[in-house]
Amino acid sequence: MTSALKLIPILVTSFCCFAKGAGQPNLILIFTDDQGYEDVGCFGSKKIKTPHLDQLAAEGIKFTSFYAQPICGPSRAAVMTGCYPMRVAERDNFKNIHPILHEREVTVAEVLKEVGYTTGCIGKWDLAGHSQTHFNPELMPPHQGFDFFFGTPTSNDSYVDLYRDEELVERKAPMDTLTQRYTEEAVGFIQRSAAAEKPFFLYVPHTMPHTRLAASEEFRGQSERGLYGDVIREIDASVGRIVATLKELELQENTYLLFTSDNGPWLNKNKNYADGSLVKDRGGSAGLFRSGKVSTWEGGVRVPAILWAPGRVPAGRSCEAIATTMDLMPTFAKLAGGKVPSDRVIDGEDITPLFEGKFAEANPNKAYYYYLLSHLQAVRQGPWKLHLPRPQHPEWLGRHRKSAHIHPRDDIGFPEPVLYHLIDDPSETKNVAAANPEVVARLLELAEQARNDIGDHNRVGKNMRFYEPAEPRPTQLKTRFVAPKQNH
Structure with a gap:
């Protein structure tokens, strides 16, 4: 590993005297790839140990009706824009399997930057083209509201290229180092933000446990669920490392951390398309929910979600109200003192009452x-x-x-x-x-x-967004939608 990728030294905690004060909280979103609802101990896993996530749930809120999208690219579009992927604009008015997010879409990072946040994205992007080599550089995180980016354009289906901001730093990086390196970069970003005494938004979209699976030597062979369990255990340890850093820098009382997944488990990586339970299974488990990834059964879109914010979030609570990844943009904006765009429809809603444990105030008509x-x-x-x-x-x-x-x-x-x-x-x-x-x-x-x-x-849809004119074509996937004239 190059020196540029090594963990920078722990910063003096005196830089962080602002952390306990009132004001804008730090916001962290950890977003795993293809992790099923039951692939966390506190959500029912019997074979995969996740002590750090379980501890966060014991100290925070566990959401049991939390929804993402059924495929990774659309799920990331929903997180970034607060909207159903069907609504958001794409280049040339196409609807791609994995959205190519139009530059005129407004991301949650851009909303937070407007109110003084330092923003970082560490991990898988997948909104500029579903390819490691054929993607739009101008649609990558540095051009979508992020001050810092370390990660990869898309999934690890065959290999992963790593970029720091806009510079390619490594081709075909060893996959068994990815979770560890993302963690080190996340810790470094937190430390630098603390030293600058600025609030930060950190988005960590992990490559794992999307296959091809890989875990570092420390975690290989440690889980009775085989390699898949090893990968989840390493992600759990990564969460623990990030939380430990927050505590070392005395940031925990001024930080909201949300952990969730982008969709349900990849069942065709398991024997007979069953929930993952065998050592050789390479996919996860949706537990009592039906089916998995690339379906609209509950197992495809209902995902584990844990919110942790000591002193701000009630401990040991479970929320059954419907909440979604689209709600994060308006909720983070409210917490930060920002505003969502007023010139377009945003599908997500502010769920700060749920963050405060006021579950009775959930929207009954949602x-x-x-x-x-x-x-x-x-x-x-x-x-x-x-x-x-x-x-x-x-x-x-x-x-x-x-x-x-x-x-x-x-x-x-x-x-x-x-x-x-x-x-x-x-x-x-x-x-x-x-x-x-x-x-x-x-x-x-x-x-x-x-x-x-x-x-x-x-x-x-009358509120689908189009920023470019297009000739009429059949309205089906991977072909152009007709943009209404008033939106041209």
């Missing part, structure tokens, strides 16, 4: 729309989830029309709406549509409102 790429497939409100009618293999989903990621029994269509009560039936096994026609009607109306506003595979 809805979550389950998009698989450009296709609206389901909607949830309260305990009710309605799967919308659709063919088994929708042709408009392109190469994802027939899923290679989930068990064939879950790769199905619905000739009629199918309703589940997620409190009574979290595994989505009992259709109760016939007994609840008024609920079905209400959720169908919500779905129609979403189609009109956000869009669907065959419909341009």
